Amino acid sequence: xxxxxxxxxxxxxxxxxxxxxxxxxxxxxxxxxxxxxxxxxxxxxxxxxxxxxxxxxxxxxxxxxxxxxxxxxxxxxxxxxxxxxxxxxxxxxxxxxxxxxxxxxxxxxxxxxxxxxxxxxxxxxxxxxxxxxxxxxxxxxxxxxxxxxxxxxxxxxxxxxxxxxxxxxxxxxxxxxxxxxxxxxxxxxxxxxxxxxxxxxxxxxxxxxxxxxxxxxxxxxxxxxxxxxxxxxxxxxxxxxxxxxxxxxxxxxxxxxxxxxxxxxx
Numbered sequence: 001x002x003x004x005x006x007x008x009x010x011x012x013x014x015x016x017x018x019x020x021x022x023x024x025x026x027x028x029x030x031x032x033x034x035x036x037x038x039x040x041x042x043x044x045x046x047x048x049x050x051x052x053x054x055x056x057x058x059x060x061x062x063x064x065x066x067x068x069x070x071x072x073x074x075x076x077x078x079x080x081x082x083x084x085x086x087x088x089x090x091x092x093x094x095x096x097x098x099x100x101x102x103x104x105x106x107x108x109x110x111x112x113x114x115x116x117x118x119x120x121x122x123x124x125x126x127x128x129x130x131x132x133x134x135x136x137x138x139x140x141x142x143x144x145x146x147x148x149x150x151x152x153x154x155x156x157x158x159x160x161x162x163x164x165x166x167x168x169x170x171x172x173x174x175x176x177x178x179x180x181x182x183x184x185x186x187x188x189x190x191x192x193x194x195x196x197x198x199x200x201x202x203x204x205x206x207x208x209x210x211x212x213x214x215x216x217x218x219x220x221x222x223x224x225x226x227x228x229x230x231x232x233x234x235x236x237x238x239x240x241x242x243x244x245x246x247x248x249x250x251x252x253x254x255x256x257x258x259x260x261x262x263x264x265x266x
Contacts (some may be wrong), residue, residue: 011197014186018199019206021179029176030207033147034214036119036174041071041215042224043117048073048144050135051123052099056081057124057151060206062212063251069216069226073258077108098131101163105134108183112258114142121147121211125184125200127155127168134162136171147171149207151200152181155242164228178203226250 037047047053049059049072056076061071078098086092098104114120119137124132135144139227148168152175169175180186180199186193219225227247232240 009187011187014197015199015202016263018179018186018203022177022203022206025175025179026207026210029174030210030214032174033121033176033211034218036145037121037211037215038149038218038222040117040119041226042219042222044254045071045117045119047071047075048075048112048114048118048139048256049178050075050120050132052077052080052129052131053095053124054083054201055132055149055204057201061186061208064229064247066229066231068212069228070247070254071215071226073255074210074250075108076247077104077131082262098129100128100131102130102163104131105138109137109142114139114258116143118142118144118258119147120144120169121149122172122259123149124168124203125151125154125178125180125204126158127151128158128161130162133164133166133168133171136168139160140171145173146171147176147211148216149176149178149204151178151184154180154184157182167207176207178207243259246256 041045049062051059059074059076062068063070063074076096080095082090083092083095120136122132122136122139127133129147132209137149139146139221148171152169155169160167180203182200183195184198184200186199187197188195215227216225227243227250229247230240230243234240235243
C-alpha cells in the first residue's frame with residue numbers, strides 16, 4: 001500500500017509510484033473505457049462526465065482545455081464542488097450534505113435527454129455517496145454504458161452511504177481503479193499520527209488523459225477525430241482560433257441533442 005512507504009519518501013515519489021501502479025494494472029480497463037468513448041463520440045454522441053467534491057478536477061481536465069476535443073460533456077454541480085468557502089455560507093458541511101442526498105442525481109438528469117450512443121464516466125474516489133452512485137444508476141437505466149473511476153480499496157473499506165447498500169463500482173460496466181490507499185493520503189511522517197498528501201486527484205487526472213489519448217487514437221484510425229483545442233504557440237494564433245471555434249461549435253451541436261427533450265424513467 002502506498003502510504004506504508006519509507007517515512008523519508010516525499011509526496012512526489014509516492015505519487016510517481018502510484019502512477020506506475022496505475023500504468024501496470026489498469027491498461028485493459030483503460031482500453032475498454034476508450035473503446036466505449038470512441039463508439040459514443042464516433043457515433044455522434046457524447047460521453048457525459050460527472051463528479052462531486054474534488055472529483056470535479058478530473059471532469060474539468062477532460063474538456064475544454066488545450067489538447068482536448070469535443071465529444072466529452074463535463075457535468076458538475078457547484079453545490080457539491082465549490083470547496084473554497086470552507087465554513088459559512090456555501091461551506092463544506094453543506095456541500096458534503098448535498099452530495100449524500102438521495103434523489104439529487106435524478107433532478108440533475110431531468111435537464112437532459114440521455115440515450116445511446118452516449119456513454120457516461122463517473123468519478124468518485126470513495127464511491128459510496130449517493131450522488132455519484134445514483135448518477136451511474138441513472139445512466140444505466142437510460143441504456144448508457146457506465147465507466148466508474150474510483151479507488152477499489154477505499155470503496156470496499158468504507159461503509160456504504162446509499163440506502164441500497166451498493167457502491168459506485170457496483171453500477172459500472174468498466175471500473176478503473178485509482179489505486180489510492182484507504183484514506184487517500186500517501187505519505188506517513190514520524191511524529192504525525194495520520195498520513196498526509198492525497199493521491200486521488202493526480203491519479204484521476206492521469207486516468208482522464210489516458211482515456212483522452214487512447215480514445216483519440218481510435219477516432220483517428222476510424223477517420224472521425226473532432227478538432228483539438230490547440231495553443232497558438234503550436235499552430236499559430238489564426239489556426240488556434242479556428243480550432244477553438246470549430247471545437248466549441250461541435251460541442252454545442254452535440255449538446256443541443258441532449259438538451260432538446262427528455263423521457264420519464266421509473
